[in-house]
Amino acid sequence: MTEGHGGDLFATLPRRDEDAHRRLHARLAAAAAEAGILDVAYRTVDSPIGHLLVAATGDGLVRVAFAVEDHERVLDRLGRTVSPRVLRAPARLDAVARQLEEYFARRRTRFDLPLDLRLATGFRREVLTRLPAIPYGTTASYATLAAAAGNPRAVRAVGTACATNPLPVVVPCHRVVRSDGTIGGYLGGVAAKWALLALEGAADPGGPARSSDQPANNSSNPPMV
Amino acid sequence: MERHGPTVLRVCRAVVGPDGADDAWSETFLSALRAYPRLPAGSNVEAWLVAIAHRKGIDELRARARRAVPTGDVPEWATTGGVPGGWECELWSALRELPLRQRQTVAYHYLAGLPYAAVAEIVGGTPAAARRAAADGVARLRRMLQDTPGGHPAGRAEGEMS
DSSP states (O other): OOOSTTGGGGTTSOSOOHHHHHHHHHHHHHHHHHTTOOOEEEEEEOOTTOOEEEEEOSSSEEEEEEGGGOHHHHHHHHHHHTOSOEEEOGGGGHHHHHHHHHHHTTSOSSOOOOBOOTTOOHHHHHHHHHGGGSOTTOOEEHHHHHHHTTOTTOHHHHHHHHHTOSSTTTSOGGGEEOTTSOOOOOTTOHHHHHHHHHHTTOOOTTSTTOOTTOSSOGGGSOSOO | OTTTHHHHHHHHHHHHHHHHHHHHHHHHHHHHHHHGGGSOTTOOHHHHHHHHHHHHHHHHHHHHHHHOOOOSOOOOOOOOTTSTTOOOHHHHHHHHTSOHHHHHHHIIIIISOOOHHHHHHHHOSOHHHHHHHHHHHHHHHHHHHHHSTTOOGGGGGGGGOO
């Protein structure tokens, strides 16, 4: 990048100054929000199933992403599909972080957050709007969901809707399992799905919901059904 | 933003000094956020950001000149020496001694990694002139840092100079 002589002068200069960036970012996020030019705010939240990236537009929570999805890529895609004005702005996602924390601590059984479903369209979106009706601690089959969404034959499409759910955990696609009682696939990996169902008390470790491809090795599983 | 933030901060610190760098950085990214939707696809985002930072840096220096009250006691740039991460304070104070044009070309070429053609587009003039300004700047920095006791290992590379 730097040519010939001179580059070495700056070689010892650190690439980044973390303290300064934290400070500058917070300040920029506040200023951008005030100016109405912050379209997508994001932060990460620690959870028992790994770091979660959460992102929100002015309309509501637009994306929850698992670490296995690669947060950099998720942000890149948000920049291209929603708006390039993407900024880390933790304060804008305080409610989301708090409710997730409560959920993982078993102190919350449903999320009460504005959702922005713009990343899902058509039948997929139709399926997603029905998922919160599956009560905490219970499961439903892909077939049941297909029927509820008005198309009993669209079992695979329900699977796709779940596999491409932009708001996993909050929109509980983890509660959708196969009709034969096995767990099915999950965007965040089968182990994460298993952990969520166990957290909610819907899965009895070693019980009938355990499928043959469980618990680990989720990376080689197809994303769905 | 995450990707280019550090580079732009280095450039701002080099051009306007650690003091005004925060303001210049913030103004650069606020301005970039406003203008981003109009940036043609396929543009070099880093060069574009450096061009904005260039304008904001000049604004910042002008504002500072207006604010400045001649007291004869020139306040030192805040040094960040000793802060974890070790921003070389000798380098910053040496940069301050350079004429603005040299500081700019050195920062845009060596810190942001822009080719001289892009540097020239930002600062004006020809690529050859930009190259000359940066080379003069680097040579001068090297001399200054060599004179600084315990300064910088830059002297070691003296043999490279042509």
